Amino acid sequence: MGSSKVFIRHPDEFPIELDIKESNSLSAIPPSLELVCHSDKAFHSGDGITLKIPSIAAQLEVNGTIQSCSNASDGYELGITFGDNCALMRIRMLEQLCYIQRYRNHVLTVEGRDISDQDAALEWINKYAHLFPSSP
Numbered sequence: 001m002g003s004s005k006v007f008i009r010h011p012d013e014f015p016i017e018l019d020i021k022e023s024n025s026l027s028a029i030p031p032s033l034e035l036v037c038h039s040d041k042a043f044h045s046g047d048g049i050t051l052k053i054p055s056i057a058a059q060l061e062v063n064g065t066i067q068s069c070s071n072a073s074d075g076y077e078l079g080i081t082f083g084d085n086c087a088l089m090r091i092r093m094l095e096q097l098c099y100i101q102r103y104r105n106h107v108l109t110v111e112g113r114d115i116s117d118q119d120a121a122l123e124w125i126n127k128y129a130h131l132f133p134s135s136p
Helices: 087-111 117-129
Strands: 006-011 018-019 031-037 048-052 062-072 075-081
Touching: 006 087, 031 062, 031 087, 062 087, 087 117
Parallel strands: 006 031
Antiparallel strands: 018 048, 031 075, 048 062, 062 075
16 A cells, blocks of 8 residues: 655744754654645755744754755745654644734734634634644
8 A cells, every 4th residue: 555645834924944954863753744845945855854943833843854956936845754653643733823914914904803822823723723634
């Protein structure tokens, strides 16, 4: 049986900070989820990185591995995988926070409703959580 990989596209309006890790340990689990994001900087496949999204959760870091780096019109398109279940859970939660903030911004712009983070989360969960990618 072939394994399937799930992809999460990171919203570009929330800049990601990527830093090379000194050492990269081998993945403890097969990569089942890949984060796809934009980068101004090129990386090499196999590079260990630390990922942060300061505008969403400045204190949260997630370790990952660059799987792919392709030229894009305005930089590079990266594919990043995560080597353990804890990192997978953290990146999914971090990305959900990005999508909830995107929803909150959309509601303010389109509907004129200035809702709290908590209300945005509740509305987003009710409308979209079931569509959010999860590991197979």
